[in-house]
Amino acid sequence: MDYKGSETVVGPRSVEELPSTATAAVKIVIVGGFGVGKTTMVGSVSEIRPLTTEETMTQAGVGVDDTVGVERKTATTVAMDFGRISINEELVLYLFGTPGQHRFWFLWNGLFEGALGAVVLVDTRRLEVSFDVIGRLEQRGVPFVVAVNTFPEGPSYPIEELRTALDLPENVPIVECDARIRESSRDVLMCLMHHLYSLTVSPE
Numbered sequence: 767m768d769y770k771g772s773e774t775v776v777g778p779r780s781v782e783e784l785p786s787t788a789t790a791a792v793k794i795v796i797v798g799g800f801g802v803g804k805t806t807m808v809g810s811v812s813e814i815r816p817l818t819t820e821e822t823m824t825q826a827g828v829g830v831d832d833t834v835g836v837e838r839k840t841a842t843t844v845a846m847d848f849g850r851i852s853i854n855e856e857l858v859l860y861l862f863g864t865p866g867q868h869r870f871w872f873l874w875n876g877l878f879e880g881a882l883g884a885v886v887l888v889d890t891r892r893l894e895v896s897f898d899v900i901g902r903l904e905q906r907g908v909p910f911v912v913a914v915n916t917f918p919e920g921p922s923y924p925i926e927e928l929r930t931a932l933d934l935p936e937n938v939p940i941v942e943c944d945a946r947i948r949e950s951s952r953d954v955l956m957c958l959m960h961h962l963y964s965l966t967v968s969p970e
């Protein structure tokens with residue numbers, strides 16, 4: 767399979783080389799239903815040119831892929847996205863974006879190996895596409911935060927309503943973001959880091 771670099775969200779990219787001061791690497795997985803913005807998030811926040819495995823959506827997917835709400839989408843991830851971000855001089859996050867479509871979910875097993883935590887992206891126009899994703903994370907016992915990706919036509923709900931709709935416990939952080947904006951995506955990752963830290967000091 768051919769892999770291509772994505773510049774869907776254009777740089778600036780900082781150094782491609784890993785800083786020599788980096789001493790800790792953490793694997794993070796970006797998950798969510800079809801078309802919620804996973805590739806966009808990895809692309810916006812990565813300091814290296816991200817790797818994507820997007821393929822053009824064709825007529826062959828009609829009736830197989832549920833494109834309701836994302837009719838304008840022309841490409842979809844078929845294997846994974848990959849990016850990297852240095853949080854500080856020592857800590858580096860390796861980001862793995864999963865495919866959103868059910869027919870590629872068998873790839874999850876490999877992508878989750880060694881992952882410390884996950885970001886679940888949700889789109890308020892189609893909350894239901896994230897239900898299965900959250901269920902699967904809970905089954906695996908992978909800690910996660912929920913990031914509500916704000917699309918212009920997306921309805922806005924109070925956080926507590928979203929918590930009820932997604933059936934999330936009190937301790938799971940829910941934050942809003944715009945996956946296209948580097949700082950916003952970075953804030954989501956920082957939120958996940960704080961959450962992971964809080965679980966180490968006061969585990970469930």
Ligand SMILES: Nc1nc2c(ncn2[C@@H]2O[C@H](COP(=O)(O)OP(=O)(O)OP(=O)(O)O)[C@@H](O)[C@H]2O)c(=O)[nH]1
Nearest residue numbers: 800801802803804805806842843866917944945946
């Ligand atoms: N308005 C708006 N559009 C966004 C945002 N994030 C992503 N998009 C657009 O939404 C579309 C879907 O984004 P992708 O990043 O491909 O979604 P994905 O979750 O990787 O999709 P799959 O890999 O097919 O599951 C793209 O056309 C993006 O430009 C956002 O925060 N706001």
Ligand SMILES: [Mg+2]
Nearest residue numbers: 804805842843
């Ligand atoms: Mg994608």
